[in-house]
Amino acid sequence: MKNRASAAVAAALLVSLAAPVSLATAAPAPASSDTLDLTLLATTDLHGRVANWDYFSNAPYSDRAGDSVGLASVASVVDDVRAEVGPEQLLVVDNGDAIQGTPLSYYYAVQEPVHETGEVHPMAAAYDAIGYDAQVVGNHEFNYGLDLLDAYEDDLGFPLLGANVLDAETGEPALEPYTLVRRHVPGHKPVTVGILGLTTPGSAIWDKGNVEGRLEFQDMTEAAATWVPRVRAAGADVVVVLSHAGTGASSYDESVAPPENPSDVIARTVPGIDVMVVGHTHLDRPSQVVTNEVTGEPVLLTQPYRWGSTVSRVDLSLEKVRGQWDVAAAEASAIRTKDYPESQEILDLVAEQHETTVDYVNQVVAQSTEELSAVTSRYEDTPIIDFIQKVQTDTVDAALEGTEYADLPVLSIAAPFSRTAVFPAGDVSVRDIAGLYVYDNTLHAVTMTGAQVKDYLEYSNKYFATVPAGGTFDPARDTGAGNTPDYNLDILAGVEYEVDLSQPVGSRIENLVLADGTPLADDAQVVVAVNNYRRSGGGGFPHIASAPLVYDEQKEIRQLLIDWAQERGVIDAADFWDESWWLTVDGVRVP
Structure with missing residues (x-):
């Protein structure tokens, strides 16, 4: 710059830094020639x-x-x-x-x-x-x-x-x-x-x-x-x-x-x-x-x-x-x-x-075998979020081949940025994918321990209100607790876990295991794919900002999604959807 x-x-x-003009100075009632009106117009965040x-x-x-x-x-x-x-x-x-x-x-x-x-x-x-x-x-x-x-x-x-x-x-x-x-x-x-x-x-x-x-x-x-x-x-x-x-x-x-x-x-x-x-x-x-x-x-x-x-x-x-x-x-x-x-x-x-x-965003990049919607992604595992997870996981996994991290499990973090995002059955365009991933984030990856991953999930799931044992979960009432935005609900792939809403914030994550069913030990080392905003401290999530960085090729996640779809030509949920997290109330899964 x-x-x-x-x-x-x-x-x-070069001028003397005198004290600023006092706003409290009294003055006699001004004559009309001693007054002037100004108007300021302001915009922000266009x-x-x-x-x-x-x-x-x-x-x-x-x-x-x-x-x-x-x-x-x-x-x-x-x-x-x-x-x-x-x-x-x-x-x-x-x-x-x-x-x-x-x-x-x-x-x-x-x-x-x-x-x-x-x-x-x-x-x-x-x-x-x-x-x-x-x-x-x-x-x-x-x-x-x-x-x-x-x-x-x-x-x-x-x-x-x-x-x-x-x-x-x-x-x-x-x-x-x-x-x-x-x-x-x-x-x-x-x-x-x-x-x-x-x-x-x-x-x-x-x-x-x-x-x-x-x-x-x-x-x-x-x-x-x-x-x-x-x-x-x-x-x-x-x-x-x-x-x-x-x-x-x-x-x-x-x-x-x-x-x-x-x-x-x-x-x-x-x-x-x-x-x-x-x-x-x-x-x-x-x-x-x-x-x-x-x-x-x-x-x-x-x-x-x-x-x-x-x-x-x-x-x-x-x-x-x-x-x-x-x-x-x-x-x-x-x-x-x-x-x-x-x-x-x-x-x-x-x-x-x-x-x-307009011409760019309406380019068709792939065909979806079925409609994939993000409307419920903030409270249940959905294929359209797993699409993001799949691309992030594959990108990091491939980049770490031949490195000391190649044998570590790769987890991925994504959040439901949009409730209206949808891949229609049939033609999927650039704007459909851009509507799912609305931010210009790039992909990073860090190493974390199992204990840190659990802490991270506990923090993320403050997004949900407490539902008492025997109560019923209501998405309209029980999401976004404390004015937490949807984009601060981070979902992890590469693990399976349950979120017990009857428990207090900080004690909700249960049955946390790796994708193969192996319990995630506190001292286990994993690689976590994450966007640059979150990795740099955005949202105040624990551990992620100080975690050792093992991947950063400045690749924009939205473009990675577009490229993945365009290279294959077909978006089929069977290729990436793996239901792996559930909400529960006192151990009973939310239907």
């Missing part, structure tokens, strides 16, 4: 969505709430508000996770990567046409490597920020830490808005293979404490922090990386911030106010809903205090993009890339 310390940042480092299109269903996107998605609808919102308030009183920002998440973004990262072809990234083209002022780098921006990220950054017509993303060699920011946007409304003194970008440090874990030795990720709160005063000292009247992080707990052990979601901590402890845009956690939280402990002043947090389903609107009322602009009031609301048409300009801009992606 290029070291992109901006001229503005270099200049800022994840590769330009059109309101579901590539997996080959149809317009739809959900129960009737929301729409994509930058084409966002564009209409921006055009409407820009016409309302005027271009000099509007700023538009994005909070990261832009270039991963759909077959469109996948295709131009892997199949025809823009850093090799020189083609403009479709997301960059859409953002530019809308007229964004700044964007922060999200954790998923690192998924495809730094060459692609560099190309995407070059395609943008505005700064890509990341104050806490550091060059591992120099310790300096690898991206522009902040940008200053100057607005001059006729009849008013110009106002300068400083926009600082921060991103979750979890990328050091989740994309270790892409960033290790090249980038480091500073604690977000520490970075904010360093850079907010510098942004103020560089002349910012208003400070907006783009925080690609949520509020609350981390999904990983914080001993291996700084906190994942400290947005509220930053607002509470770092003085000088007026507005924070929050993201990463895919929540719909248009307005939250946190009181800064240093100044006693409110800090407004706004989190737009993921995929462009909403645009956060922040209306700022400014007044002059001793000749300088100061934020007197800030209010946030959500604009739902379903109430706006898609911009034909944006659709036309990416039409060719969209059609290329």
Whole structure:
């Protein structure tokens, strides 16, 4: 990744780091000429969505709430508000996770990567046409490597920020830490808005293979404490922090990386911030106010809903205090993009890339002998999940031939990512397989002991609620306990086991044996195939992040599934389905 310390940042480092402007300064009632209104529009977590299109269903996107998605609808919102308030009183920002998440973004990262072809990234083209002022780098921006990220950054017509993303060699920011946007409304003194970008440090874990030795990720709160005063000292009247992080707990052990979601901590402890845009956690939280402990002043947090389903609107009322602009009031609301048409300009801009992606995902790669559905995969063993297990096991097993691990049993971990995934009887396309494996994970393998495998399964099966002896298991009621998402129910193949739901979490795994019926001894050594996200600590599962790595060829699991199906031409459950795990209640198997 290029070291992109901006001229503005270099200049800022030379100024005195005076205390940030006090937000508590009292002022007399301002005259009308001493007031100014600004509007900030913000999006987050677009994840590769330009059109309101579901590539997996080959149809317009739809959900129960009737929301729409994509930058084409966002564009209409921006055009409407820009016409309302005027271009000099509007700023538009994005909070990261832009270039991963759909077959469109996948295709131009892997199949025809823009850093090799020189083609403009479709997301960059859409953002530019809308007229964004700044964007922060999200954790998923690192998924495809730094060459692609560099190309995407070059395609943008505005700064890509990341104050806490550091060059591992120099310790300096690898991206522009902040940008200053100057607005001059006729009849008013110009106002300068400083926009600082921060991103979750979890990328050091989740994309270790892409960033290790090249980038480091500073604690977000520490970075904010360093850079907010510098942004103020560089002349910012208003400070907006783009925080690609949520509020609350981390999904990983914080001993291996700084906190994942400290947005509220930053607002509470770092003085000088007026507005924070929050993201990463895919929540719909248009307005939250946190009181800064240093100044006693409110800090407004706004989190737009993921995929462009909403645009956060922040209306700022400014007044002059001793000749300088100061934020007197800030209010946030959500604009739902379903109430706006898609911009034909944006659709036309990416039409060719969209059609290329549609053609790609509709390629038939194999014939399925029967329909295979994932709808019940979260509570019973299903062939479609065993398809993933088979491919992962075969890939690792073949790679370890001739090594010291060749004689160890190979287990495999997979999770039910989608309840709607299905292989129809007959033609199976790329989009059918991509709809089953919706993440761009690569395949790893580690060694673990039998005791560690059991611990791992115990942790995974906290997904289920406790069902008392004699009770009846209800999938609608008893799955996802404690708000555990489906993707955090890890299923193991290569072993057989039962999960007794009448027992407390941590004491549920019974009759754990290898596939040949041999009990899995605590000190037994096994190889475990697992995706890179889980292996790097995502989800906080025990032992896996520290387990010795024995396989990592950077092969994407989704592509391995496609290749396996395409090479054989037939998907037959008889070739891979092995019912090997069961739910029980007090020893009685759930029917």
